[in-house]
Amino acid sequence: MVLQSLKSRIFNDASKYATKWLHELPHVIWGLRTQKSWATSYTPFFMVYGSEVVLPSDVVFGAPRIQYYEDGEAEKSRRVDIDSLKEHRVVALIQHARHEQQIWRYHDRNVRERSFNVGDLVLRRIQSTKDMHKLAAP
Template sequence: MPFFMVYGSEAVLPADLKFGAPRLVFNSIAEAETTRLEEIDLLEEERLNSVIQSARYQQTLRRYHDRYTKPRSFSIGDLVLRRVLKTVGQHKLSPPWECPYIVTEVTHPGSYRLSQMDGTLVGNPWNIEHLRRFYA
């Protein structure tokens, strides 16, 4: 619905001119509806293309990651070092790994229960990210 001013001319806002308001671009409502339906179809196509592109990118990342990572695991009885998680009271030359522990149980793949060398159990299971094989 056009806006008319006092002298019969149509009022057009500067923003309508800059961004191409539909009432200025299209001559009829049918033409606007047809264009809108075409743009909806194109939008769906673009969305599907984006999904395909994202899947291809993630597949490439997975291949790259799998190529440069080595799977590791520990078995019961292995000696491991545990990462020091609390650095309070340590300085920059303090070792980042704590004394050797013995793997006593595999709770989940990548999760291990540890015990100290004298047989005392360490509280919680530890993730493999925080463990490192100890070579005596």
């Protein structure tokens, strides 16, 4: 009985918020595109467009780069960014390779290889198949 009430409460909460994710999705995607990657130290937006994004909060609160904006200087800066984009991508590629090497070193240091032979005893968790159909994941 307790399990049934818990299931119904979870289902009701999920249905209450079911349509809100669609409203929040653009904000989440924007956040992912404007956050620096650990692997490259650049934002995905910069890697695609060659310049840093102007955040809506910068516009609303009047960040210095918005307050001191000049068309001529912005155009010069944009040309410099476009000219140096290839260099930034090479730096990002090197940084990504370095990050990947660190991950491999961590893996090699902390993960131990095991091999099993026929006849070895292995602990296996037995799961109930009640209320599962033949295509359900075990």
